[in-house]
Amino acid sequence: MMEVTIYDVAEKAGVSIATVSKVINNTGNMRESTRGKVKKVMEQLNYQPNIMASALMGKGTKTIGLLINDISNPIFSELSRIIEDRSHEKGYSVIICNTDDDVEKELKYLEVLQNKRVDGLIVGSSFKDKSKLNEMINLNVPLVMLTHMDEEVNASKVAVDDYKGGFIATEHLLENGHRSIAIIAELADSSSKRIKGYLGALESWGINHDPMLMKRISASVENGMNQFLELYKEHVENPPTAVFTSNDQIAIGVLLAAKKLNLSIPTDLSVIGFDDTILAKTAQPSLSTVAQPIAGMGKEVVDMLIDEIETGDRSVKKIIHDPTLIIRETTKVTSNQPCINSDP
Amino acid sequence: MMEVTIYDVAEKAGVSIATVSKVINNTGNMRESTRGKVKKVMEQLNYQPNIMASALMGKGTKTIGLLINDISNPIFSELSRIIEDRSHEKGYSVIICNTDDDVEKELKYLEVLQNKRVDGLIVGSSFKDKSKLNEMINLNVPLVMLTHMDEEVNASKVAVDDYKGGFIATEHLLENGHRSIAIIAELADSSSKRIKGYLGALESWGINHDPMLMKRISASVENGMNQFLELYKEHVENPPTAVFTSNDQIAIGVLLAAKKLNLSIPTDLSVIGFDDTILAKTAQPSLSTVAQPIAGMGKEVVDMLIDEIETGDRSVKKIIHDPTLIIRETTKVTSNQPCINSDP
């Protein structure tokens, strides 16, 4: 059951291994008949070039590393799907790494990826140790950031304008008459920008921000639910009429909590999420949210990375997409009456 | 920015590369002081052994291939998370491949994975070309099937008892008084077993199966919705009172369709899904479903595979899990009145 090597095809085709190598890589000149003969033998023998060997010779591994927080989070699984598809189309495989926003894991994965000699990296998690990332960049490893716009990292990036996303979400709520708007955000860099957008919108409407209405948690449906339950308990006498969450998972949690509390949506409580994942579309009532152009971003990020890999061009590019407000049922104004204004 | 190699370490430590190799692999005997000295130098130089080179020498690549239909499907993203975690714990990386149940892609990925010399394969999609899989097995490639129990493939497997799952879901519906139960199943092997379970339950209750109530589609929320809309149109005068779907996504689609049709759940229509993904938990009303022990299965499958890889033991093992019926709101009997019986 020995692997068939370049020597086997060379022998069977009656040529040298150099010739075979040339037909594999489509390089050099040679008689068409020779090329054809070799190709035929390769097929007959079902020959598969050993990437390890060619990688050893300085060719790439045709593999990229994808660092994300957690693939089971719909935003990441949807992104990963696009990324894997596009990479595969272009002849690359992708190794996934779930960092869980954990410094140890981030470093460990970077190390693993490094000694597997991946051709490039897509960093889709808010990396804790930016210096390590810059170190990789200095090592000339192609690397592009996805979704996270850390200015400290000197790499190409594709992301959505998080500030704007937070702003339009909050503004939408304000336009619907809400004045007491809570925010539950996850503990990640991108969320900070969304929070700033929220703050910015409040300010531009001249509304004071109540720090008690801002909570930070790690992203999960359950945490979202528990956090809102708690927040509500803290404000029973004067609960917020709307809540903006930094992602859909948390928003779904809020919806679940609202159900427990017997609050009707959107009358008693309006909710708006972020990401426009499948969860937003399938929620009942369907979830208003801020959409990121997932498909486009996923494609761009691999195109940028592969371009860096193949051309060697390391110039830093940034693509920032505008987020889109998706209004669904959780923020619909059901009557002409705006929500009860809880402004003092 | 040259890579540091075993030669650099050897030179700086004043030993031969053979010695360095031995400390890398923790093999051979040598003076403790030598080992310590070499280790120190490796750290100083931040030396990372090149896996390509050692793979060339017949050592593994510490990489496994994961073939699934579509990572953006929650059941697969949840499974992948577990699988990647466990693999990483054991020192392996995982390359994901979305086959989309497409023969071409399956074959293409197999080829790619093969010439990347992955150490083993987890096949979590219903592979069309079983012979190709058996071919890999004959090539002595460690391979374990996940979720799919194709008897034609001679490999170890971990799966859930799909027949039983279909049976208990349907039986639950029957116990709730339903007699006209539709089934919408995806076009995959595992679904066939679920369908057989459905048929078996009907039969054991002496209910005739109406072929018009059975539909096959590819899995997605949208397809589920459209299919149910169509099915309903075909049966306006006498619609089914319950529907069993072969996965949660389709069930969510049915829920969405029911909303459009103004059917109240579970009174007018009861729905039960399969998989117990996040979609089932967050649906409103929450979705009854058949749970697979995702976490356990994910762990088992990598443990089995890595065991095959590392021990060389190719004996075929099968682990079949019992599914669990999860009753939530979409099949709750809300009053003492059972559903209207549409039996002739």
Add this chain to the structure above:
DNA sequence: TTGAAAGCGCTAACAG
């Protein structure tokens, strides 16, 4: 206890 040397499968000058 250590090292010299052969070779894994492939690429890339360089010769012929």
Add this chain to the structure above:
DNA sequence: CTGTTAGCGCTTTCAA
């Protein structure tokens, strides 16, 4: 147009 040859970084006898 084709082949010879010298490595790529590592592992593994085998000898010292």
